[in-house]
Amino acid sequence: AQSVTQLGSHVSVSEGALVLLRCNYSSSVPPYLFWYVQYPNQGLQLLLKYTSAATLVKGINGFEAEFKKSETSFHLTKPSAHMSDAAEYFCAVTPNTGGFKTIFGAGTRLFVKA
C-alpha cells in the first residue's frame, strides 16, 4: 500500500536560511507527488506537483522539490526563508496506476525566526 512519510513534525529556521522539508514515499511505481501549504485558519493550497515531466519541480513562492526515484524522496526546499513561509506543509502522493486515492503525510510545521 502507498504511504508517505514526512521527517520532522516541526522544523525551525532563521529568516534567510535554507528551508528543507523531507518527504519519502513508498510505491513500486513512481506516483504523482504534491506539496501543499496550509496557512493558519485556511485550507490547503498547492505549492507544486510532480507528474513525471521533470525531476526538479518549481513551485510558487520560491519553493522547489526534486524527485529522486532511487531514494523514493521528494524533498521541498527554498534557498532563503521568509517570515511569511511559516505554515504547515503537507506532502501527498497519488498512485500512478491501480488505486487513485491521495495519501497525505502527517505534515511539517515550519517556524521562521527573525
Added chain:
Amino acid sequence: DADVTQTPRNRITKTGKRIMLECSQTKGHDRMYWYRQDPGLGLQLIYYSFDVKDINKGEISDGYSVSRQAQAKFSLSLESAIPNQTALYFCATSDYTRDEQFFGPGTRLTVL
C-alpha cells in the same frame, strides 16, 4: 469569491446531535472529497464522489454520511456526533482523479 466554500466555519455541538457540514464549489469539477484533519495525522479521507450518482466511502467513513445534491454541492453529516469527531473538516475538489485538489477553508467542529 472563493472557489470552494464551506459552512459553517465553526460549530460547537453536543454529543448525540445531528450535524451537517456543507460544501459548495464554483470550479465546475466533478470530483469532490471530504477530509478530516487531526493534529499529527495529516488528512484522512472520509467520503469522495466522482459525480452526482457516484459516492464512495473513504478510509474513515464510520459515523458519517454524505449527500451530493448537485455537481456543485457535497454535504457531510454526522448522524449522532461523538467527542472523538472533534476535528477540522475540509472539502476539496479536483478536475481529474490524479490532479491537484482545491480545498475549502475548513470547518472546525467541536463535540462536547
